[in-house]
Amino acid sequence: NIDTFHMNEGHAVFAYVEKARGVSKNEREGLKKHFAYTCHTPVDAGHDRFSVQELSAVLKPEDFEVVEAYGKDKGDSINLTLLAINVSGHINAVSQSHQNVMHRQFPKYKERIQYVTNGVHHHTWTSDRFKAVTEKFRPVFGDIKANPMALAKAEMLKENQEFRQTVWKAHQDNKSEFCSFLNKWKLDKDVFTVCWARRIAAYKRPSLILQDIRKLIEVAKTRGPIQVIFSGKAHPKDNLGFIDINQILEKVDSLTGDYDFLKIILLENYDISLAKMLISSVDVWLNNPLPPFEASGTSGMKAILNGVVQLSTVDGWVVEAQDKEIGKFFGYRSGEKEIGQELNLRLKDDSQELYSALEELVTRYYQTNKKGTVDLTSKWIDLMINCISCGSRFNTYRMLDEYKKLIWNIP
Numbered sequence: 001n002i003d004t005f006h007m008n009e010g011h012a013v014f015a016y017v018e019k020a021r022g023v024s025k026n027e028r029e030g031l032k033k034h035f036a037y038t039c040h041t042p043v044d045a046g047h048d049r050f051s052v053q054e055l056s057a058v059l060k061p062e063d064f065e066v067v068e069a070y071g072k073d074k075g076d077s078i079n080l081t082l083l084a085i086n087v088s089g090h091i092n093a094v095s096q097s098h099q100n101v102m103h104r105q106f107p108k109y110k111e112r113i114q115y116v117t118n119g120v121h122h123h124t125w126t127s128d129r130f131k132a133v134t135e136k137f138r139p140v141f142g143d144i145k146a147n148p149m150a151l152a153k154a155e156m157l158k159e160n161q162e163f164r165q166t167v168w169k170a171h172q173d174n175k176s177e178f179c180s181f182l183n184k185w186k187l188d189k190d191v192f193t194v195c196w197a198r199r200i201a202a203y204k205r206p207s208l209i210l211q212d213i214r215k216l217i218e219v220a221k222t223r224g225p226i227q228v229i230f231s232g233k234a235h236p237k238d239n240l241g242f243i244d245i246n247q248i249l250e251k252v253d254s255l256t257g258d259y260d261f262l263k264i265i266l267l268e269n270y271d272i273s274l275a276k277m278l279i280s281s282v283d284v285w286l287n288n289p290l291p292p293f294e295a296s297g298t299s300g301m302k303a304i305l306n307g308v309v310q311l312s313t314v315d316g317w318v319v320e321a322q323d324k325e326i327g328k329f330f331g332y333r334s335g336e337k338e339i340g341q342e343l344n345l346r347l348k349d350d351s352q353e354l355y356s357a358l359e360e361l362v363t364r365y366y367q368t369n370k371k372g373t374v375d376l377t378s379k380w381i382d383l384m385i386n387c388i389s390c391g392s393r394f395n396t397y398r399m400l401d402e403y404k405k406l407i408w409n410i411p
């Protein structure tokens with residue numbers, strides 16, 4: 001009795017093949033309205049292709065006929081993405097920028113490709129201390145758990161000194177707890193802390209901030225000390241990911257004499273609980289994928305719910321938040337041609353732009369937090385409040401409403 005099968009990525013498309021069994025060619029068209037397809041990445045590895053030979057060997061002839069009719073790509077291959085697109089009544093990308101990318105990848109289907117920007121479950125990803133902040137100002141926010149859109153009201157409290165103080169304190173308490181969790185490493189809660197933590201994939205450029213380690217040390221020596229936290233897991237079959245981790249470790253080993261200015265820590269076993277601690281404890285969330293390959297990205301959405309300032313390239317969800325003053329944006333902006341060129345990582349140019357952006361943020365941070373004495377009027381706290389307010393859009397409540405309306409036709 002299932003009305004709509006929603007396929008996330010092409011892997012799920014054999015659900016259609018099964019449903020098409022015993023259905024005549026003419027009637028197959030009618031099946032489409034029961035299928036929706038969401039594409040989650042422009043990266044090539046996310047789009048499965050199999051040879052005609054391989055698939056005809058494992059599928060029943062009746063099933064293979066359907067697969068070939070809808071999924072035949074150039075040459076002798078079956079493309080599951082194409083198959084999913086051809087059998088679905090609704091197709092969507094996961095951010096506005098990803099929709100543009102999909103329009104370029106699949107021009108024939110342009111009219112039918114919509115977008116629903118991803119969101120995160122705010123009640124899961126907002127730390128207890130930030131839940132307490134909105135609770136304390138409940139007359140303004142109302143019930144945030146039920147209505148995350150009301151986070152936008154943070155904007156109205158910008159001039160409220162008590163609110164600014166409460167936001168800063170909640171952040172510092174989260175950060176203190178994180179520092180004591182890692183007590184062996186003697187992190188300092190009054191030192192600028194930036195974190196890169198995600199799945200290790202080449203296009204996400206994990207080692208971008210370490211490209212020119214001398215420059216990074218110079219920023220730390222001239223603008224103020226920096227703590228860098230890394231975490232992430234590579235796919236066991238992804239050699240590139242493995243090389244990145246080794247690169248990071250080598251650079252960290254080369255640091256010995258500069259440890260007072262620059263601490264770099266690599267945390268293993270990145271998972272949801274570690275992610276939750278990181279996104280709510282560091283000062284700055286670093287997101288530096290190579291545009292246009294990040295379809296959406298979600299960790300930054302988790303961080304803004306906790307007032308964590310963004311340092312990011314302009315890609316994925318960030319494109320829709322770039323006018324919200326939630327941090328500093330830098331680096332290459334995607335042009336028209338580079339789909340399929342995800343290995344031209346532009347590490348040199350983009351790392352230099354990253355250092356300039358970092359320089360500005362570090363300077364601004366130490367104007368706010370002078371060895372534990374905080375200037376509550378500082379622009380930094382405006383950034384933190386803008387982040388919280390921006391969280392009103394990037395949550396699963398808004399996202400599900402859009403899926404209901406645009407994709408599932410549920411009133």
Ligand SMILES: *Cc1c(COP(=O)(O)O)cnc(C)c1O
Nearest residue numbers: 198199271272275297298299300
């Ligand atoms: C949020 C999250 C991700 C996804 O983060 P991106 O920014 O989309 O790369 C991956 N792993 C864990 C454990 C997460 O919590």
